[in-house]
Every structure is written in C-alpha cells, then in structure tokens.
Amino acid sequence: MSYSVQLPSYLEQGPAVSKRFRELQERPVKLRAESLSKTFETAKGKVRALRELSFDVHRREFITVIGPSGCGKTTLIRILAGLDFPTSGKVLLEGKKVHGPSADQGMVFQDYTLFPWLTVKKNVMFGMEVKGVGRLKAEAEAREWLEMVGLSKFAEVYPSQLSGGMKQRVAIARSLANRPEILLLDEPFGALDAQTRSSMQAYLLKIWRNVDVTIFFVTHDLDEAVYLSDRILVLRANPGEIDELIEVPVPRPRSPQQFLSPEFLATKKRLEELIHPPGHNQNETMPMIRLTEVGDEVE
Amino acid sequence: MLILALLMFMEKKKSPNPWFGIRSDLSPRRQTFLTLASFCLPLLLWISVSYLPFIWHPDVKLQISADRVGVTTVFIAGDRVSKEYFPTFAQAVRSENMETRKARKLDQAKSGSKRDNLKKLRHMAPLAIANGWLESDERQDDEKIFEIWKGLAEGTLISSAVVLSEENLAVVQDNWQTLSAASSKYDPKRFPTEALLKLIPQGIPSNPVYLPAPHEVLGAGWRDFTTEPENNMPTMWKRYRHSLSVVFWGFAYSCLLGIPLAILCGSFDFFSKLHEPFVDFFRYMPAPTFSVLFVAFLGTADAPKIMLVFVGTFFQLVLVVANTTRMLEKSLLEAAQTLGANRRQLLGRVIIPGVLPKLYNDLRILLGWAWTWLVIAELIGEKTGLTGFIDTQGTRYNFDRVFPIIILIGLTGFFTDRLLLALRNPLFPWTEEARNSPKGVLAKIFQWFGDPSTYLGQPKS
Numbered sequence: 001m002s003y004s005v006q007l008p009s010y011l012e013q014g015p016a017v018s019k020r021f022r023e024l025q026e027r028p029v030k031l032r033a034e035s036l037s038k039t040f041e042t043a044k045g046k047v048r049a050l051r052e053l054s055f056d057v058h059r060r061e062f063i064t065v066i067g068p069s070g071c072g073k074t075t076l077i078r079i080l081a082g083l084d085f086p087t088s089g090k091v092l093l094e095g096k097k098v099h100g101p102s103a104d105q106g107m108v109f110q111d112y113t114l115f116p117w118l119t120v121k122k123n124v125m126f127g128m129e130v131k132g133v134g135r136l137k138a139e140a141e142a143r144e145w146l147e148m149v150g151l152s153k154f155a156e157v158y159p160s161q162l163s164g165g166m167k168q169r170v171a172i173a174r175s176l177a178n179r180p181e182i183l184l185l186d187e188p189f190g191a192l193d194a195q196t197r198s199s200m201q202a203y204l205l206k207i208w209r210n211v212d213v214t215i216f217f218v219t220h221d222l223d224e225a226v227y228l229s230d231r232i233l234v235l236r237a238n239p240g241e242i243d244e245l246i247e248v249p250v251p252r253p254r255s256p257q258q259f260l261s262p263e264f265l266a267t268k269k270r271l272e273e274l275i276h277p278p279g280h281n282q283n284e285t286m287p288m289i290r291l292t293e294v295g296d297e298v299e
Numbered sequence: 300m301l302i303l304a305l306l307m308f309m310e311k312k313k314s315p316n317p318w319f320g321i322r323s324d325l326s327p328r329r330q331t332f333l334t335l336a337s338f339c340l341p342l343l344l345w346i347s348v349s350y351l352p353f354i355w356h357p358d359v360k361l362q363i364s365a366d367r368v369g370v371t372t373v374f375i376a377g378d379r380v381s382k383e384y385f386p387t388f389a390q391a392v393r394s395e396n397m398e399t400r401k402a403r404k405l406d407q408a409k410s411g412s413k414r415d416n417l418k419k420l421r422h423m424a425p426l427a428i429a430n431g432w433l434e435s436d437e438r439q440d441d442e443k444i445f446e447i448w449k450g451l452a453e454g455t456l457i458s459s460a461v462v463l464s465e466e467n468l469a470v471v472q473d474n475w476q477t478l479s480a481a482s483s484k485y486d487p488k489r490f491p492t493e494a495l496l497k498l499i500p501q502g503i504p505s506n507p508v509y510l511p512a513p514h515e516v517l518g519a520g521w522r523d524f525t526t527e528p529e530n531n532m533p534t535m536w537k538r539y540r541h542s543l544s545v546v547f548w549g550f551a552y553s554c555l556l557g558i559p560l561a562i563l564c565g566s567f568d569f570f571s572k573l574h575e576p577f578v579d580f581f582r583y584m585p586a587p588t589f590s591v592l593f594v595a596f597l598g599t600a601d602a603p604k605i606m607l608v609f610v611g612t613f614f615q616l617v618l619v620v621a622n623t624t625r626m627l628e629k630s631l632l633e634a635a636q637t638l639g640a641n642r643r644q645l646l647g648r649v650i651i652p653g654v655l656p657k658l659y660n661d662l663r664i665l666l667g668w669a670w671t672w673l674v675i676a677e678l679i680g681e682k683t684g685l686t687g688f689i690d691t692q693g694t695r696y697n698f699d700r701v702f703p704i705i706i707l708i709g710l711t712g713f714f715t716d717r718l719l720l721a722l723r724n725p726l727f728p729w730t731e732e733a734r735n736s737p738k739g740v741l742a743k744i745f746q747w748f749g750d751p752s753t754y755l756g757q758p759k760s
Contacts, residue, residue: 103639
C-alpha cells in the first residue's frame with residue numbers, strides 16, 4: 001500500500017506523547033516476561049512457537065501484540081494467563097512468578113465463554129462468589145459493573161439472548177469485577193462486525209480510563225492496535241520473536257477522528273512494513289483463471 | 300412409505316409452502332396433523348387388517364365344528380384352521396353324512412351308539428351359547444340341547460349369532476325327524492340309536508390367533524384391569540406398580556452411582572483411564588447372562604431383578620455421561636480458572652451445571668434401556684409384574700390379553716419421556732432449545748422457584 005502524502009516517521013513523538021512515555025517508564029512494572037520460549041511437540045517434530053521473548057508492562061499501560069498468523073500471539077497470552085507453561089523463561093506478575101491461572105490474570109476470550117446457565121448478573125458475580133465475597137456485596141458490585149458496560153437492563157437475562165458485542169461486554173465486566181492485576185484480551189473483537197467492533201473499542205478505552213487496570217491485548221487488526229495501544233509488540237513468525245516494540249505516537253485521549261492523522265498513518269505504515277514485508281505478497285503466487293470475457297475490465 | 304415418497308416427487312418444485320422442504324420446518328398446524336397421523340396410520344392399518352375380511356385373513360375361525368372318524372385331532376368351535384385346510388375338513392364331515400344318507404336309502408340304516416348320537420347333538424352347544432340359549436357350563440345338558448334342536452327344526456328358534464348354512468339347516472331338519480320319530484321330548488330311554496347326521500363345520504375368515512382385533516384387545520384389557528384375578532394372583536394394577544418399582548429402583552441406583560463416577564471420569568483423566576476401560580469391557584457382557592448369579596446371591600425376590608436393570612444401564616450410563624462431560628467446552632473451564640475457581644469449584648460451579656441439560660437427555664434415552672432390561676428381569680427367579688403376566692398368557696395363546704400389556708408398557712415409556720421432555724425447558728431455561736420454545740405456565744413457575752430473590756427478597760444496594 002502506498003500513501004500519497006508525505007508522512008512523518010512513526011518515531012517522531014509530540015511533546016505530550018513523549019512526556020507520557022517517560023511517565024509510563026517510571027511507573028512500577030506490573031508484568032515482566034523473562035526470555036519466554038515455547039516449543040510444541042507435534043507428530044512432525046518440534047515446533048518452536050516462541051523464542052526468547054522479554055518485555056515489561058507497566059501499571060495502567062495498554063500494550064497490544066500483533067503479528068502474522070501463526071506467530072504465537074495466542075500461545076503468548078495463554079502463557080501470561082497461566083493456562084500454558086513456557087518451555088523456558090518465566091512470567092512475573094507484581095514480581096511473583098506465575099504458576100497457573102488465577103484471578104489476578106483476568107482473561108477475555110474471543111468466543112466470549114460466558115457461562116450459559118448463569119444470568120448476566122450471575123456471570124459477573126462468578127469471580128467474586130468463587131472468592132467468597134458475600135452475596136449481597138457481590139450482587140451490588142455486579143450491578144455497578146454492568147452499569148459501566150451499559151448492560152444494567154440485561155442483568156437477569158441469559159447470555160444466549162445477547163448479541164456478540166453484548167456478550168463480550170459482559171465477559172469484560174466479569175473479568176474486571178475480579179479486580180485483576182492485568183486484563184488479558186485474546187482477539188476479543190475478532191468475531192464482531194465492523195460497527196460493533198469500533199463501538200467496543202470505544203467502550204474498552206472508556207473502561208480503561210476509569211478503572212485501574214493494565215491491559216494486554218492481542219489482535220490482528222492494525223487499526224485497532226494503533227487506536228488502542230500505548231505500545232505495540234510486533235511478533236515475527238517461525239519462531240515467534242519480538243520484531244519491534246513500537247511506541248505509538250498518537251496523543252491521548254484517542255478518538256476515531258485520529259484514524260487519518262499523520263502519526264496514526266505513519267504507525268500503521270510501519271506495522272504494515274513489518275507484518276507484510278515487500279516482496280512477500282502471497283497474491284503473486286496464486287494461480288489466476290479468467291472466467292470473464294476479455295474487454296469488460298472492472299479496473 | 301413408497302406412496303409418500305412418490306408424493307414427494309410429485310410436489311411442485313416452486314410450491315409456496317412445500318410439505319417436503321429439506322430441513323425446513325412445517326407450520327404448527329401441519330406438524331400437529333402429521334403427529335396425529337403417525338399414530339393413526341398404524342392404528343388404521345391394524346383396524347383394516349382386522350375388520351376388512353378381504354385383507355389377509357389366512358385362517359378360518361370355526362363357529363361349528365365336528366369330530367371326524369379316524370382323526371384324533373379335534374377342533375372345537377373357536378379354533379382356527381388354515382383357509383387351505385378348511386374345505387378338506389368340511390368335505391370329510393360332509394362325506395360321512397353322505398354315507399349315512401346312502402345307507403338309509405338302501406334301507407341299511409347305520410346304527411350308532413346312543414353316546415355317539417348325543418355327541419353329535421352337543422356340537423350345537425357353542426352356537427347355543429353364542430345365542431345365549433345355553434350357559435357356558437351347560438354344554439353337556441342334553442335335555443336343553445335337545446330342546447334347542449327342536450326349536451331350530453320347528454323354526455321357533457332362529458340363530459342370529461351364527462347364521463346356519465342351508466346344508467346345516469337340512470341336517471337339523473333331518474336329525475329332528477329321526478329324533479321326533481322316537482320321542483318328541485328328551486327321554487334317555489327312548490333315544491334313537493340310528494346314526495344321526497353331523498353338523499357340517501362352519502367358520503368365518505379370520506386372522507391368526509396372534510393378531511387379535513382391536514375390540515378384542517380392548518375388551519380383554521378392560522377385563523384384566525377391572526376384575527379381580529383368581530388364585531390370589533396380583534391384580535393388574537399391582538403388577539404395574541411392581542414393574543414400575545423395579546424399573547425405578549434399578550435405574551435410580553444406576554444413576555446414583557453412575558452419574559458421579561461418570562462426571563469424575565469425564566473431568567479427570569485419572570478416573571477415566573482407571574475406570575472406563577473396564578466399564579467398556581463389562582458392558583459387552585450381556586446383563587441377562589448374569590441373571591443366574593444374581594438369583595444365586597440375591598434370592599428370588601425383587602433384588603436380582605433390580606440388580607439386572609442396574610447392571611444393564613449402569614455401564615452404558617457411565618460411558619455416555621462421561622462422554623457428555625468431556626464435551627463441555629474446555630474454554631469455559633479455562634475462563635473459570637482465570638476467574639479464580641479452584642478444582643472443587645470447577646466441578647461444582649462449571650462442570651456439573653454445564654453438563655446437566657445434556658445429562659438429562661442422556662438419562663431420558665437410558666431410561667428406555669431400563670424398560671428393556673425390565674422385561675428380562677421380570678422373567679428371572681419368580682416371574683412377576685407385567686412381563687410375568689405376558690409370559691403366562693402367551694404360553695396359553697391368549698394374545699388378546701398380551702397386547703394390552705405391551706401397549707401399556709409402550710404408553711408408559713412414551714408418556715414418561717414426553718413428561719421429561721416437557722420438564723426440560725423449565726428446568727434449563729438457559730439452553731438454546733428452551734429459548735426458542737414458547738414459555739408455558741410450567742416454565743414460569745420453575746423460574747419463580749429457581750430465582751433466589753423469591754425467598755431472599757431484593758438485595759439492598
């Protein structure tokens with residue numbers, strides 16, 4: 001893709017943005033990945049999914065992982081959640097090694113994973129009830145969370161009666177109600193249509209602004225990555241390694257108008273260069289069979 | 300079936316609301332119609348085979364029978380002989396009569412013993428009973444039978460239950476002449492010794508004994524369920540309750556032990572690998588083969604029967620329910636883990652509520668199996684319950700008494716299943732099926748009972 005206007009470098013940061021990054025660096029480290037590697041044993045032999053991944057996530061930072069399919073994005077987030085274990089290396093949450101899934105690492109999955117037998121309110125209460133929070137307190141808090149995601153009216157409804165976007169909002173509320181140290185989101189809006197997706201992005205930003213939570217987000221949508229994140233972790237495939245850790249130069253607060261701002265486009269261009277390097281176009285190798293008459297060109 | 304398939308191809312391709320649309324639902328009215336038809340069609344088939352004499356009817360049911368010289372097998376009225384054999388039988392009796400007549404013409408009238416003649420008269424008894432002229436314990440009341448012959452010959456009695464054929468009327472007239480010549484009243488001393496004619500066998504087309512007509516089945520069923528049986532045998536309702544209790548306990552024990560084990564197997568690979576291979580092996584050993592063992596160590600009362608139903612369903616149940624448990628999406632478990640649930644909470648708060656609706660469906664299917672095993676269970680040790688009755692009546696060829704019981708078992712199973720199906724949606728209102736089905740009164744009541752705020756009041760925030 002080529003841009004007709006001359007773009008600034010994605011490395012150029014305005015004064016507000018660079019001040020923000022300086023401040024972020026000073027905040028305590030919430031999550032630290034130390035040389036994470038993951039190797040899968042398959043029938044065809046060993047597959048290296050991740051190699052020597054190291055990075056820090058600071059408190060209340062919004063960090064996004066992006067990369068070509070098969071680069072180990074999902075493996076990485078599952079390791080951070082404690083659902084998978086690294087072959088070597090470790091994950092530290094608040095300085096403590098992660099041994100398995102816990103309420104400290106909240107996770108939102110692409111396929112919602114709401115408990116269908118519980119009402120929306122009960123779903124949100126799940127984490128608190130499991131922790132032993134009293135019924136009335138849990139219920140009151142669940143109501144607050146539902147209000148935050150704009151679903152108060154649906155408190156007594158079963159998940160099967162909700163649309164995809166609503167389900168995902170419940171899932172986010174359910175995770176946040178647990179007050180996790182970090183919220184991990186694995187392509188949460190991947191299954192939604194374009195309109196719902198953009199309103200969900202706005203919702204997520206709003207929640208993040210109002211709640212003390214650090215967000216680790218996985219996506220394959222470049223716009224989404226640039227729009228939401230402070231930093232973008234770009235992974236390379238085979239094996240999954242950090243290609244670049246980009247500091248997004250788009251100032252906050254973010255709004256959809258910024259999609260066309262020079263900083264935004266510059267960052268997006270850089271991402272594209274990294275993920276679809278030139279000369280790596282798959283379309284060129286695809287056989288083309290012409291099934292239309294010559295002379296009725298569409299382009 | 301063939302006709303219906305043909306109908307399908309005859310339907311116009313562009314019909315606006317087709318009867319035969321692949322995977323498209325019919326309107327509720329059509330659905331109801333077809334549901335009714337699915338019961339009415341077999342019933343109609345049974346009725347037409349039973350009541351239309353030109354369909355099937357391979358046998359002749361004897362209304363009047365006679366014994367034949369030199370043949371030891373004797374048919375009595377009510378017996379069935381095959382259509383092919385009946386003419387031979389009738390012809391044999393006819394030719395005996397012809398010889399008697401021929402001898403009379405030659406003035407060498409055959410003499411018969413008085414006993415033989417009485418026997419010939421008594422062939423009229425079943426017809427007299429059918430007409431209500433004779434009680435069923437008066438088959439050998441010769442005086443009364445003599446009067447009936449007289450009445451028939453003089454035309455004062457006309458048989459309406461069984462229409463006498465021309466030739467039999469002639470036999471009646473002929474015999475009466477012989478009888479009245481000796482005495483117009485029954486008098487053992489003045490009873491003729493000249494050979495009388497035999498009644499010619501008469502019968503109507505009929506189906507084999509194992510296919511009784513609907514009215515016979517209904518009548519027999521009504522009698523069996525309303526009358527007190529002889530010899531201190533249990534009443535039918537008692538038998539029914541007995542069968543139900545065997546099924547219930549057998550199935551209850553297998554649920555009680557099987558479901559927890561199955562959920563453990565479906566949740567933990569440890570239990571799965573430890574138990575399932577053996578269970579899988581054991582279920583191939585047919586439960587009835589153990590019946591002698593059960594009787595040996597549990598006695599002949601209900602215990603071995605319950606045990607058989609238990610063994611028949613338990614092993615299937617463990618495997619089926621374990622599989623159902625394994626089918627619960629893993630991501631739900633992972634989500635619960637990231638919400639802080641520990642192992643016990645995963646079991647209690649995710650696995651069990653998550654598998655319940657499918658488990659419920661599995662149990663509905665397995666309950667059908669339990670009824671199958673019941674039939675075998677009731678025949679081991681002391682024969683009891685409905686199957687015991689079926690077995691007894693079957694060996695006596697009382698098939699009209701067998702069918703009501705078979706139908707009763709079928710209806711019980713069917714309605715139990717329908718009831719469980721109707722309860723499913725109110726019990727699990729969160730499933731897709733429940734959401735798509737209209738909400739009945741039952742659903743609302745269950746929702747009300749299931750909502751904790753009904754008991755606790757609205758929480759104050």
